[in-house]
Amino acid sequence: MIRRIVVPVEVYRGHITEATREALVAARTVGNGVGEVVAYVYGEPPAEGTDVLELADRIIVLEDGQVGTPVAMAQAKLLRERIASSDVDLVLVGSSSWGWDVAPLLAGFLSAPLVANCQVIQHAEDVLKATCRICAGKLLVDVEITNKPTVILLLPGSYAHREVQPGKGVMERERVPASDWDARVEFKGWLEPEREDIDITQEEILVTVGRGIGQQENLELVEDLAKTLGGAVCGSRPVVDQGWLPPTRQVGKSGMIVKPKLYLAIxxxxxxxxxxxxKDAELIVAINRDEQAPIFDVAHYGIAADLFDVIPALKEALVARRQEA
Ligand SMILES: Cc1cc2nc3c(=O)[nH]c(=O)nc-3n(C[C@H](O)[C@H](O)[C@H](O)COP(=O)(O)OP(=O)(O)OC[C@H]3O[C@@H](n4cnc5c(N)ncnc54)[C@H](O)[C@@H]3O)c2cc1C
Structure with a gap:
């Protein structure tokens, strides 16, 4: 039986992150209303969006001048004793950059296993199992969790659409003595890249172009189609490496992870x-003249044909349908 699940809360620029919300949803799902879900908040919770915390049964606000400073080493240390002394089965952390900093440190401090890239956690007949992605997401592996506590890093999106009941939402406050703040680095401030482009992770329709487009001039065709669909153009790495699209538009391992409603791979x-x-896009449509192309293995619909024939026909059909409507 699950007794207790801890979720360290990530606050980024005054907001509790989506990664934390998903970790809390996962905790409620795994705890199944029996295990207690405890959220640790570093410093005063933000003014807005704190309803997320109601997913926990207990919300423990750690108070002191420094605890809210995003220094992973010190923040992980603050939880070490609190977790070690309170019958915790699981620590769930979202896979944000902060999560990737905090979770391994916490596992190290607790001498606990770390299970990363976890997509689903299942608890049946007293066996706790995590399904994780390995080999760049090509394979899934089931990991049986036998150690208590175990620290789990959850992949983003894994629990995004689950509906769960809120927890008891009882807030407690705990003062942290200044001497417990053991930071060996100093937080200077946030540095963010200048964003001069759209964020393709937020777009619902993506029209993605690969090397098959041949040359930069042909991108116009794809941009035109994207406009008709109301979507954005992005590309595979060769297209970005050629400088035909900016790096902000690259999809993949060294680019962006996207989950649009429609992904048109051309x-x-x-x-x-x-x-x-x-691969987690809701609907994937691929156009490739090679019917053996591996993109068809992940596509829901495939068109094995020359893109220069398909795109104008597709656009024409879309315009005609719009006029009918
Ligand atoms: C460490 C590492 C990280 C990487 N990160 C990324 C990444 O983030 N994103 C990424 O995309 N790649 C990445 N790559 C590169 C990746 O391995 C592939 O080389 C790349 O994805 C291939 O891009 P492509 O499909 O556009 O080109 P290709 O593999 O050359 O495929 C072009 C396709 O177009 C089809 N085609 C050609 N002409 C037409 C036509 N007229 N009509 C229809 N179809 C046509 C062909 O049949 C072919 O299937 C990475 C590689 C490494 C090693």
């Missing part, structure tokens, strides 16, 4: 490094 072979970034 002239893309479907290399594992590309597929890793798009």
């Amino acid at each position: 002239g893309i072979s479907g290399a594992p490094e590309h597929v890793e970034g798009m």
Whole structure:
């Protein structure tokens, strides 16, 4: 039986992150209303969006001048004793950059196993199992969890659409003595890249172009189609490497992980490094003249034909349908 699940809460610029919300949803799902879900908040919770915390049964606010400073080493240390002394089965952390900093440190401090890239956690007949992605997402592996506590890093999106009942939402406050803040680095401030482009992770329709487009001039065709669909254009790595699209538009292992409602892959072979970034799209349609292309293995619909024939016909059909409506 699960007794207790701990979720360290990540606050980024005044907001509790989506990664934390998913970790809390996962905790409620795994705890199944029996195990207690405890959220640890570093410093005063933000003014807005704290309803997320109601997914926990207990919300423990750690108070002191420094605890809210995002220094993973010190924040992980603050939880070490609290977790070690309170019958915790699982510690669930979202896979944000902060999560990737905090979770391994916490596992190290607790001498606990770390299970990373976890997609689903199941608890049946007293066996706790995590399903995790390995080999760049090509394989799934089931890991049986026998150690208590175990620290789990959850992949983003894994629990995004689950509906769960809120917890008891009881808030407690705990003062942290200044001497417990053991940071060996100093947080100076956030540095963010200047964003001069759209964020393709937030787009619902993506029209993605690969090397099959041949040359930069042909991108116009794809941009035109994207406009008709109301979507954004992005690309595989060769297209970005050629400078035909900016790096902000690259999908894949070394680009962005996207989950749009529609992903139209045009002239893309479907290399594992590309597929890793798009395979969770809700609907994948691929156009490739090679009917053996691996992209068809992940596509829901495939068109094995020349893209220069398909795109104009597709656009024409879309315009005609719009006029009918
Ligand atoms: C460490 C590492 C990280 C990487 N990260 C990424 C990444 O983030 N994103 C990424 O995309 N790649 C990444 N790659 C590269 C990846 O391995 C592939 O080389 C790349 O995805 C191939 O891009 P492509 O499908 O556009 O090109 P290709 O593999 O050359 O495929 C082009 C496809 O277009 C089809 N085609 C050609 N002409 C037409 C036509 N007229 N009509 C229809 N179809 C046509 C062909 O049949 C072919 O299938 C990475 C590689 C490494 C090693």
